[in-house]
Amino acid sequence: MAQFDITLAGEITMDLLMYGLPEELPVERELLATGMALTLGGSSAITAHNLAVLGSRTGFIPQLGADPFTDLCLQTLLSAGVDLSRAVLPKSNVGTGVTVLLQHERGRRALTYSGTISDLRYEDLDLVYLASARHFHLSSFFLQSGLRDDVPKLLAAMRHAGLTTSLDTNDDPEDAWKGPIAETLGHLDILMPNEREACRLANESTLEDAIDKLAEMIPMLVIKRGAAGALVVHQGLRYEVPGHLTEVVDVIGAGDSFNAGFLHAFVHGAGVVDCLALGNACGAYSTTASGGTQAFCERQRMHQFFEGCGVAPVIVS
16 A cells, blocks of 8 residues: 555745735835735645645655745644655755735736745655655646756656656746656646646647647646636546636635645546546635635635535545
8 A cells, every 4th residue: 555645746935925915016115015924835835735634645855945934834734744754954055935925906926036946856856755655746847947857757757656647837937938848748647737837838829729739648638727617638528617706815826726636536536527626626715715725724614615616525545
């Protein structure tokens, strides 16, 4: 029996969210926010946290920073039940990555200090540990610049060990969309972009053209569409679900929360429709509290939300 259901390798950051800011941000002015939150961030960390809360045995290898933010991140992950026994100790005085998110009425601005995000290397990873699972997931392909060139080798090793694999590239801050993308896609079972990322990965201007191209390359293509819901293309069939109406606090980490729900259902043997339903519910639930993990700290409320969405709990085997 595998030690874990899912393992991940990637980044942990802190998200500092400021709410109620004006659309225009003039210089040399002190602007007042109406609210603030400091939460665990990083696509990898959010996904790992929420997987563990949902009930998946989760092992995670992050690169740690040399500052108090790392301690806060570790406390949050450990309290959710994430195993961090192979976390990579600080290599220098580089601090934990921090993203400042400025929330406006019609959008947001994101400013990131990469810190340790780019420090994780292939040689830092305990491959035996990562392979002691049923599934391996990777996030933040472009942000993890120290690992990026070795991602195909990492995914190939996981598949050779018998694991299924998934990837959420997230956005490319440089908007170049370069690196070993084609080779990486060749080692995937599941690709999980949003609409814009799908178009950029496929180098297509329309979502439908991107879906057609990517579906020929990936066994299971999962497209996140925000409030419009999500879709899956698998074995020539297309599945779609609409979004859920919620009182949105912010959408930070909603895509990562979707990933956690979908992969939790997938690794426990659920069908595509049920995976899609749980992923969609998790993404929507994430928006009801600050950041990507705060909502999942309230487990009873989480189950009540799922019940209201008509989503049955996944039986953990």
